[in-house]
Amino acid sequence: MIRERAYPVDPWHIRETRLDLDLLAQSESVFALGNGHIGIRGNLDEGEPHGLPGTYLNSFYELRPLPYAEAGYGFPESGQTMINVTNAKLMRLLVDDEPFDVRYGELRSHERILDLRAGTLERTVEWVSPSGQAIRVRTVRLVSFTQRAVVAFLYEVEPLDASCRLILQSELVANEQLPPMSKDPRVAAVLDHPLQSEEILEQRAGGLMVHRTKASDLRMAAAMEHFVDAPGKHEITTEGHPDWLRTTVAAKVGPGQKLRVVKLAAYGWSGSRSLPALRDQVGAALASARLDGWEGLLEAQREYLDAFWDHSDVKIEGDPEVQQAVRFGLFHTLQAGARAEKRPIGSKGLSGPGYDGHTFWDAETFVLPALTYTQPAAAADVLRWRHSTLDLARERAQTLGLQGAAFPWRTIRGQECSAYWPAGTAGFHIGADIADAVRRYVQATGDYDFEREVGLELLVETARLWRSLGHHDRHGRFHIDGVTGPDEYTAVVDDNIYTNLMAQQNMFSAVEAAKRHPDLARQLNVDDEEMASWRDAAAAMHIPYDRELQVHQQSEGFTRLQEWDFENTPPEAYPLLLNYPYFDLYRKQVVKQADLVMAMYVRGDAFTPEEKQRNFAYYDARTVRDSSLSSCIQAVVAAEVGHLELAHDYLGEAALMDLHDLHQNSRDGVHVASLAGTWISLVAGLGGMRDFNGQLTFAPRLPSRINNLEFSLLWRGLRLRVSVTADEVTYSLRNGGGAARLVIHHHGKDVEVTQVKPVTVPIPPAGPVGPPPTQPAGRAPVRRAPQE
Numbered sequence: 001m002i003r004e005r006a007y008p009v010d011p012w013h014i015r016e017t018r019l020d021l022d023l024l025a026q027s028e029s030v031f032a033l034g035n036g037h038i039g040i041r042g043n044l045d046e047g048e049p050h051g052l053p054g055t056y057l058n059s060f061y062e063l064r065p066l067p068y069a070e071a072g073y074g075f076p077e078s079g080q081t082m083i084n085v086t087n088a089k090l091m092r093l094l095v096d097d098e099p100f101d102v103r104y105g106e107l108r109s110h111e112r113i114l115d116l117r118a119g120t121l122e123r124t125v126e127w128v129s130p131s132g133q134a135i136r137v138r139t140v141r142l143v144s145f146t147q148r149a150v151v152a153f154l155y156e157v158e159p160l161d162a163s164c165r166l167i168l169q170s171e172l173v174a175n176e177q178l179p180p181m182s183k184d185p186r187v188a189a190v191l192d193h194p195l196q197s198e199e200i201l202e203q204r205a206g207g208l209m210v211h212r213t214k215a216s217d218l219r220m221a222a223a224m225e226h227f228v229d230a231p232g233k234h235e236i237t238t239e240g241h242p243d244w245l246r247t248t249v250a251a252k253v254g255p256g257q258k259l260r261v262v263k264l265a266a267y268g269w270s271g272s273r274s275l276p277a278l279r280d281q282v283g284a285a286l287a288s289a290r291l292d293g294w295e296g297l298l299e300a301q302r303e304y305l306d307a308f309w310d311h312s313d314v315k316i317e318g319d320p321e322v323q324q325a326v327r328f329g330l331f332h333t334l335q336a337g338a339r340a341e342k343r344p345i346g347s348k349g350l351s352g353p354g355y356d357g358h359t360f361w362d363a364e365t366f367v368l369p370a371l372t373y374t375q376p377a378a379a380a381d382v383l384r385w386r387h388s389t390l391d392l393a394r395e396r397a398q399t400l401g402l403q404g405a406a407f408p409w410r411t412i413r414g415q416e417c418s419a420y421w422p423a424g425t426a427g428f429h430i431g432a433d434i435a436d437a438v439r440r441y442v443q444a445t446g447d448y449d450f451e452r453e454v455g456l457e458l459l460v461e462t463a464r465l466w467r468s469l470g471h472h473d474r475h476g477r478f479h480i481d482g483v484t485g486p487d488e489y490t491a492v493v494d495d496n497i498y499t500n501l502m503a504q505q506n507m508f509s510a511v512e513a514a515k516r517h518p519d520l521a522r523q524l525n526v527d528d529e530e531m532a533s534w535r536d537a538a539a540a541m542h543i544p545y546d547r548e549l550q551v552h553q554q555s556e557g558f559t560r561l562q563e564w565d566f567e568n569t570p571p572e573a574y575p576l577l578l579n580y581p582y583f584d585l586y587r588k589q590v591v592k593q594a595d596l597v598m599a600m601y602v603r604g605d606a607f608t609p610e611e612k613q614r615n616f617a618y619y620d621a622r623t624v625r626d627s628s629l630s631s632c633i634q635a636v637v638a639a640e641v642g643h644l645e646l647a648h649d650y651l652g653e654a655a656l657m658d659l660h661d662l663h664q665n666s667r668d669g670v671h672v673a674s675l676a677g678t679w680i681s682l683v684a685g686l687g688g689m690r691d692f693n694g695q696l697t698f699a700p701r702l703p704s705r706i707n708n709l710e711f712s713l714l715w716r717g718l719r720l721r722v723s724v725t726a727d728e729v730t731y732s733l734r735n736g737g738g739a740a741r742l743v744i745h746h747h748g749k750d751v752e753v754t755q756v757k758p759v760t761v762p763i764p765p766a767g768p769v770g771p772p773p774t775q776p777a778g779r780a781p782v783r784r785a786p787q788e
């Protein structure tokens with residue numbers, strides 16, 4: 001686990017001031033760079049030592065058989081695993097015949113800086129070789145946001161005391177050896193030699209390699225080219241082999257002189273394009289990178305990020321550690337989705353192999369809210385990708401004996417890849433999560449073309465699924481039985497409240513969208529009768545409630561289950577899924593992650609304030625947060641029910657998930673849902689932002705330590721800035737011209753915001769707040785301020 005202060009607090013940088021080999025794998029995830037299309041882990045340039053080498057291309061995967069001790073009808077037969085593709089990061093250095101390796105000689109200093117405004121990872125090292133030759137190495141790398149296929153590296157070496165021979169071997173390597181797999185189900189399957197060589201081309205200062213996967217039949221190409229700046233005589237050669245291509249630069253360099261090498265690399269992949277077409281594609285990408293050159297790429301990267309921060313930054317005064325972590329989280333969220341372009345966003349983005357690179361509801365429910373209000377085009381693209389998999393989802397529904405579309409719980413290409421049906425197939429709520437993301441996007445942007453293009457069909461097919469999955473009982477109430485909600489410690493249940501409320505909204509949204517586009521609805525065979533059946537089912541949705549305890553039930557019968565013995569559960573027994581059998585977790589009141597609490601956020605319109613208070617107290621005491629998707633949502637609801645200090649604690653936990661490696665598995669990649677969820681905790685939590693029924697509302701209130709919070713949102717093309725202090729809020733519009741106006745709700749009252757003048761309104765005094773909620777023994781979040 002990364003101890004606090006592994007990275008000193010700094011508002012715009014993540015700095016590592018010394019190399020700790022025990023933390024190498026975690027730091028590779030923290031320092032991963034990506035643009036949604038390409039991802040490279042923060043591996044050391046020389047490749048060794050490493051925690052987990054990793055280079056990924058979004059949706060480039062291999063198939064593997066899913067093992068079942070006992071197979072069953074409808075079990076997915078094959079899984080998809082994101083593979084480690086050709087590595088372009090590798091740059092090995094020899095100093096007078098001795099390999100530069102931090103494990104040998106003397107490492108005088110080692111610093112790495114992830115610069116959130118420059119979009120680069122910079123490394124500076126002073127090293128003395130075993131025979132006493134001292135050098136300084138400075139490297140900088142970037143994955144371009146503006147040129148989607150391009151990765152670039154700068155490598156500079158300077159002898160410090162005496163002249164020496166420097167040999168730099170810069171490579172493209174396919175089929176790297178990977179460390180063996182662990183037993184943790186959250187890590188990835190390791191595939192041996194997934195790539196088969198198809199072509200290799202050597203040129204003087206670079207070259208190109210084309211490979212293909214065996215079973216998934218995907219083809220990828222990687223190309224590189226070097227630009228060398230050496231003080232005197234030097235040599236450049238390139239040699240190749242089916243799985244590696246190496247450009248060697250040899251130079252004699254004196255003290256005070258520098259060998260400087262720029263490496264430009266390009267990637268491309270396709271499931272349908274021919275070898276020559278793909279070869280040309282990466283050749284062209286490289287030509288385009290060459291046109292900008294290293295300096296041009298750096299400049300474009302900064303400009304892109306300047307624009308991003310200008311409209312997406314969240315400023316917090318009073319908790320600098322959280323300020324840094326929030327920006328780190330936003331940066332990784334951007335890296336996961338910026339240029340995904342009709343591809344999924346995996347739960348680790350492209351920062352590591354965890355969960356086999358699969359996308360889950362994490363994308364629609366945690367990442368898309370942040371993107372919808374800051375980078376709407378990226379959010380729309382993810383939903384377009386979902387739409388492109390509709391046929392597979394329809395097929396899956398058919399296999400399951402259902403109508404409409406059953407979207408996969410986890411996947412890369414669209415097929416269900418979960419081999420564990422209680423937390424896979426049964427997680428039907430994914431359909432409603434997609435529908436909710438469609439609803440939110442259309443509402444926030446007013447993009448009705450998108451609704452016609454993909455939105456309506458997604459809403460209709462998911463509504464059809466709910467209508468066929470659920471049933472009316474003899475009293476007319478509608479039930480959805482035998483499903484798993486977000487809480488994976490309570491599986492295959494009847495009437496999971498989150499699922500029911502989301503399905504209800506899904507069906508209502510489908511009716512409304514069908515009414516907006518009657519012609520298109522008819523083409524999708526939606527008639528009045530079908531719409532009426534959705535409306536009836538939604539209106540009659542059963543919402544389980546325990547009258548005696550006066551709390552909602554997470555699912556039917558939940559509150560009568562045996563309590564979990566938290567007092568006798570030692571801290572090392574968490575996460576419980578690795579230490580207790582599922583049968584025991586399933587039959588007790590122990591909650592893995594926000595479920596009913598999640599419902600109270602996304603369907604907050606379905607609960608009264610008193611219900612929210614009581615439910616939150618009841619479920620917070622039983623929620624262990626074994627999933628990283630929990631604390632950000634608990635922060636939102638804690639803030640809404642008035643426990644602002646607790647909200648701050650949960651927000652801190654979500655934000656620091658990877659910088660402090662709180663779940664001890666950041667090595668497999670960063671937790672994108674939690675990082676994007678930090679934005680949710682701030683904007684929806686402390687900012688109290690909600691968007692029910694097309695009405696933008698805010699109810700900001702700050703915890704004691706935070707004295708200022710500022711964020712921006714895009715709403716129907718208008719950029720709204722919200723600036724909160726302890727007792728007042730200023731709303732301003734940053735674009736839209738003189739006539740632009742927006743009516744929002746502020747703590748229940750209408751406020752008109754125009755571009756002419758910002759509006760400042762007071763924060764009303766808080767209502768009565770119940771006693772502070774408690775958490776299971778030993779599971780309270782780290783306190784960020786004095787207790788309530």
Ligand code: BGC
Pocket residue numbers: 347355360361362486488592593626627628629673
């Ligand atoms: C959580 C799921 C989540 C998945 C991927 C699981 O541990 O329970 O809700 O989708 O991880 O992040």
